[in-house]
Amino acid sequence: MGRPGTGGGVRGGGVRGGGVELPESEWVPMTLDTPFDLASLTKLFTSVAAVQQIERGRLGIDARVSAYLPDFHAVRRYGTTVRQLLTHTSGLRPELPLYACADDTERLELLRAEEPASAPGTYVYSDLNMLLLQHVLERLTGRTLDVLVDEGITRPLGMTSTDFGPCPGAAATEDQRRPWAKVDRGMLRGEVHDENAWALGGVAGHAGLFSTGRDLAVFCRTLLNGGSYGTARILGADHVDLLLDRPGLGFAVDQAWFMGELAGRGAAGHTGFTGTSLVVDRATDTFLVLLANTVHPRRRQGGSGPRARAGTRVARAVRGVGASGLV
Template identity: 85%
Template sequence: MEPVGEHEGRGRLSAPRLRPGTPERAGLDAGELRRMVREVRARTGGGRPWAAGAVVVAGRGPVLAVQEAAGWAVRYAAYDEVSDTAVELPPGERVPMTVDTPFDLASLTKLFTSVAAVQQIERGTLGIDARVGAYLPDFTAARRHGVTVRQLLTHTSGLRPELPLYDCADDAQRLAVLRAERPVGAPGTYRYSDLNMLLLQHVLERLTGRPLDVLVRDGITRPLGMTATGFGPHPDAAATEDQRRPWAKADRGMLRGEVHDENAWALGGVAGHAGLFSTGRDLAVFCRTLLAGGSHGPARILGPDFVDLLLTPPGLGFALDRPYFMGELAGRGAAGHTGFTGTSLVLDRATDTYLVLLANTVHPRRPDPDHTPRAQAATRLARAVRAIRAPGPGGPADLRES
């Protein structure tokens, strides 16, 4: 059977492809977008910046109005825990950030796992309210407690946030631990958990007979032309952390191009909750595809009804209306996610806008979480829409592909 995503628009109208353009062409206020870029740049400067570097991409409709990079993809050689300071590389050895720099997406990977699952739901091979045990009878705890596919996608299974799979001796032990893991919370109660996406990965792989990286490639990234997106290793990626105990869960040294998440690393780099690398522009294509009802150019990865299933409350894999990182875009059905390494995206169907902010905030060591820059950038985008007067030439009513 042909995978969803390899249907190149047969019998369907193609959706306009994403293309670079001016803020005015996108129906956005250029002044607000300049302020957004200036604020992101300011967050990458100084001795203890929010991030060593960042890429910000934003647009409306099929128009990509902002593509900017700031700071460094690689700035530090190590972290000195004695002096609590970052050890800077000599200027000639640093790597500047560019708009084409790939990033470790961390938990943005969950969005791709969710889309892969909804593709199977659209095909009728996966039941959204089916019990996980029907597909994974050897996962005895999930089967005994009646965990459903919908609960995995909505983080309402009751599973704890994570397990120390990185401490297991081998893959057999890791699998045994997952099979035995039972919910610790009441089913139906929201509790964000990486384990939901790990179980969903096993469901999809058992159901299709194909590994997750192949499902994502064949069903999402290849048909959409997202050539810079895939599971690692990715040696040209922005550096992440000088990963060492006690602040991390493994001793791996300075990471660049290897997945940061310790469990994803222990699982070989391909995991339902983490492991993908991508660029700002590729993620803009992903956002635009969902805003266009599942199509981009001649490619279709989902039908509009199934995009609705993903993005309407409570949301499947996507977080909805979260002001802490969506700023003033939140409140009307905006959807998105954040990643531990400093990544985030938000798409707003009410205004047909999207924002991708990628930053290596954990370089050279993970800080206390600070979502303020994400919320600030999203608010700038929301205000860029509101600042536009009635539609005219080049405005929101004029966003069709010419």
């Protein structure tokens, strides 16, 4: 986990400078209850909400998206399916500059007109898949995504610290300014970091959730338990398998670049741009949650080496490797 950093409104540095922190005397200590901006870990909750509708027979996994969104004419022409959205095989490009649109009407029209940039069936990781899935779910159920996540996942599981923002007390993310950011927003704390999610009001299929380590531990244990936690049941075991079995629905499977040695026997998880990651390993009945604010005070080039090393440490610990073998 990472240091929460500064409060809001901090500015400074020239165009070529870095993000600015408050003096160390004003830093906010991190606690076990500190919420973090989950970034793309939000996609896992959107995926669970979709599979809940599949389990109930309301959503067809191989149905065409146009069956639910007939006004989205571009994906209608290409026959894009729900499964393709969940497996990032729709061919849609990674993102659109929704943050640059004048209003929600313009943002919606941009999504409706967006055609696949690659042949359908080709893997291209894309935020647009989860944004389209959000529209499918909201059109299908008549409920907004934040309500679906609350009613179907977080409230039944007692995850009281997990919600879409704003989230007072969350770890700070970025002193968001050009040229490194896409918009000028100043120091972000408790507001979603992702620019498109921010432009969409903070509730988006690809980003927007805040949570704590404790709450995510409950989420992971629920998946490892086959969809149940205590007296709550959010999915049946066969539909949890649908999420976690290769190739995964929303979840990435056996990706050593962020799982380390947890990868290889069906581990599933995801990463988030702000510095978060989550892995569930059914082979060892183990999960790993990593929360950090590595975009604070500004985003920079990096990698997932710390994530992979954490996964390797956990894997070796649960598989009985001695301490001298840990990296």
